[in-house]
Amino acid sequence: MAFEPPQRLLRALGETRRSGPEGADETDEWLESLPELAGRAVELRELTVERVQAPGGRSSLVVLVRRADGTPAVLKLAPGRARPGSERAALAHWDGRGAVRLLDDELQEDSGTDGVLLLERLHPDVSVRSLPEAKALLEAAGTLRRLWVEPPADPVFETVAERTGRQAEVMRATAAGESGIGAGAGAGALVEAALAAREELLDRPPETRLLHGTFRQSKVLAGERVPWLAVGPDPVVGECAFDLARLVRDRVEDLIASPSGPSITRRRIKRLAESLEVDQARLRGWTLFRAVESGVRAGRVGRLQDAELLLEFAGWL
DSSP states (O other), rough: OOOOOHHHHHHHHHHHHHHOOOHHHHHHHHHHHHHHHHHHHHHHHOOEEEEEEOOOOOOOOEEEEEEEEEEEEEEEEEGGGGGGHHHHHHHOOOOOTTTBSSSSSOOOOOGOOEEEEEOOOOEEEGGGGGOHHHHHHHHHHHHHHOOOOOOOOOOSSOOOHHHHHHHHHHHHHHHHHHHSSSSTTTTTHHHHHHHHHHHHHHHHHHEEEEOOOOOOOOEEEOSSSSSSEEEEOOEEEEOOOHHHHHHHHTTTTHHHTTEEEEEEHHHHHHHHHHHHTOHHHHHHHHHHHHHHHHHHHHHHOHHHHHHHHHHHHHTTT
């Protein structure tokens, strides 16, 4: 069959090109080789293809397949920029505890299908986001708690300090107007506040755990083994508050539209911090940094409405 990338993935890869020259050539090469890569992965694993999942994700092609014994599974193909090797290592370490199970951990890069993961089939169209907000936050937080385990002894994952360090450099350049796309009126002060918060938070982190890295409600799908399982990690090692921060701003459009958005956000920070035993001030600080970073990044690639929403949210913090 034709492994046609969904429009959502193509748009996201287009944003990658606009964000800077680094990785653009690699992304184009990956797209050109995708049909051959997918076909080889299917043949090697003796899979039967059902369909490409749409709208799918923003960083990978997701194909619904069946294994030789008829078991439903998911074939995921991602470019190197999405760090699929890191995702593989995290899923192997979690071994199905709180996260989707990796089905072909023994099939490593010498297979000629780098960036390919075979995963257990969840319900791709049913995320925890489909629940009422309070219930969704509760279930998502419970799932996240199970992922916070001791990282492997070998330093195979990027640290929070390393990842946010790269992001901080881009934020400074964008705020200074050096990136070609301005950060927007009033964004400079928010960037400075976010960078200051980062420096303070990195001074004495309270714990080191393996984190999902990009956790939000839409990353938690309904499963068969257990009701909810996390998917799509971009794993990183650091303190738990960093991971929880992205969950604070879930459904940000609804928060911005509500006249009581700021107070709802404060209550959400308090509730999540208490339920997961995370320091409120640290959660607020990482929420600020991650919201500003996402807002600046959205502005750089031309998603100006998203940038405006995120920076307005950050201003409440």
